[in-house]
Amino acid sequence: MADLVVRSRLTASPEAVGERPLRVRADAPVLVTVYPVLDHFSTCPRCGYPAEASATVRTYADGATESETLITCGMPCGWDEVR
Template identity: 50%
Template sequence: MRVTDVLDFFARCPACGYAAQATAVERERADGRTDATRRIGCALPCGWQDEAQTVYTIDGTPGVR
């Protein structure tokens, strides 16, 4: 598993209006696929978080997303 900050994410928290932040989580599965999800939340402790969004799934075939 690899967790990285999404540096080109520019959105605002819908709860308080402050800047939001995003984190990408990549997981390699036992069958060779790699799934990536994006988690979005408030950069302040207001507590808002969005549902995790699947960004892409790679099934082991080059170029397939």
């Protein structure tokens, strides 16, 4: 399974943004990485099917990081939880 990595653009040429420079919020992450949590073993409290989990790590320009874990039902019953 591949990881998803999203990088923010900190600068852009005026031509790429229509003569206006790109503005980035000071609190916007510069790197967002999503990892599958392979050692997560639980079941959905709604339907009992095995649950799946992924961890999202946000890295900011000052080096600070923030992470959260999203747990979802492996079937489409709609249950999810963020920790």
